[in-house]
Amino acid sequence: xxxxxxxxxxxxxxxxxxxxxxxxxxxxxxxxxxxxxxxxxxxxxxxxxxxxxxxxxxxxxxxxxxxxxxxxxxxxxxxxxxxxxxxxxxxxxxxxxxxxxxxxxxxxxxxxxxxxxxxxxxxxxxxxxxxxxxxxxxxxxxxxxxxxxxxxxxxxxxxxxxxxxxxxxxxxxxxxxxxxxxxxxxxxxxxxxxxxxxxxxxxxxxxxxxxxxxxxxxxxxxxxxxxxxxxxxxxxxxxxxxxxxxxxxxxxxxxxxxxxxxxxxxxxxxxxxxxxxxxxxxxxxxxxxxxxxxxxxxx
Numbered sequence: 001x002x003x004x005x006x007x008x009x010x011x012x013x014x015x016x017x018x019x020x021x022x023x024x025x026x027x028x029x030x031x032x033x034x035x036x037x038x039x040x041x042x043x044x045x046x047x048x049x050x051x052x053x054x055x056x057x058x059x060x061x062x063x064x065x066x067x068x069x070x071x072x073x074x075x076x077x078x079x080x081x082x083x084x085x086x087x088x089x090x091x092x093x094x095x096x097x098x099x100x101x102x103x104x105x106x107x108x109x110x111x112x113x114x115x116x117x118x119x120x121x122x123x124x125x126x127x128x129x130x131x132x133x134x135x136x137x138x139x140x141x142x143x144x145x146x147x148x149x150x151x152x153x154x155x156x157x158x159x160x161x162x163x164x165x166x167x168x169x170x171x172x173x174x175x176x177x178x179x180x181x182x183x184x185x186x187x188x189x190x191x192x193x194x195x196x197x198x199x200x201x202x203x204x205x206x207x208x209x210x211x212x213x214x215x216x217x218x219x220x221x222x223x224x225x226x227x228x229x230x231x232x233x234x235x236x237x238x239x240x241x242x243x244x245x246x247x248x249x250x251x252x253x254x255x256x257x258x259x260x261x262x263x264x265x266x267x268x269x270x271x272x273x274x275x276x277x278x279x280x281x282x283x284x285x286x287x288x289x290x291x292x293x294x295x296x297x298x299x
């Protein structure tokens with residue numbers, strides 16, 4: 001059942017571009033503000049029904065938790081905005097690249113922040129991914145900032161979540177609570193000037209906009225339930241479902257340009273991910289001078 005929850009979560013995240021495309025007549029920043037507001041309302045309602053409000057209050061009294069919740073709220077807002085902007089400005093392929101790179105960025109953070117040691121295979125995987133990003137950079141003459149912003153914001157978000165001693169649903173409620181006042185002020189200011197979405201777009205679009213809270217929270221609930229019952233390494237393997245679906249949508253549904261340079265770049269990144277994944281499963285062996293040693297599978 002845990003694998004099914006994981007598949008549902010990552011599949012939902014993969015098809016999200018289809019949802020945001022329905023709102024492309026609304027500016028990305030305004031979509032973000034509504035996503036934050038309706039996510040907070042939906043998740044808070046869930047906590048109210050399940051009796052989770054005391055956990056929120058307890059978490060808010062912990063100053064260390066509060067600092068990391070503020071950081072995670074900022075990071076996830078940045079991630080959400082970048083992704084919505086990417087989808088509605090026809091950069092779905094570049095966005096999918098960001099989520100392919102993200103697991104390798106997590107490894108780099110482990111090295112730089114927690115002083116973890118890289119295995120030889122992990123070094124090779126990161127090098128291949130870096131070559132892939134470099135190819136795109138040289139080809140287009142600019143850094144693929146959407147990919148890197150998504151990769152680093154999501155990896156750093158995961159890092160802050162690791163440091164918060166609160167369950168996932170309560171954490172998301174707190175994260176949206178931190179940034180919700182800013183989002184609400186932005187929405188009110190636009191509506192007061194008569195240029196807000198609520199007063200200018202069709203009713204169906206408004207309903208879709210309000211539904212952004214549900215499509216944000218539901219995959220997270222499935223992810224939380226899935227990760228409780230299956231190994232972390234398996235959940236890590238399933239995470240490639242989302243960018244793969246997004247890449248497919250970008251090429252075949254949204255008809256974005258996928259050049260030979262894209263293919264070569266993605267090939268390096270895919271090769272790095274395959275090596276990284278196989279090493280985590282203990283399939284590959286580590287280089288140790290003249291001896292070989294099997295890579296240990298994380299507990």
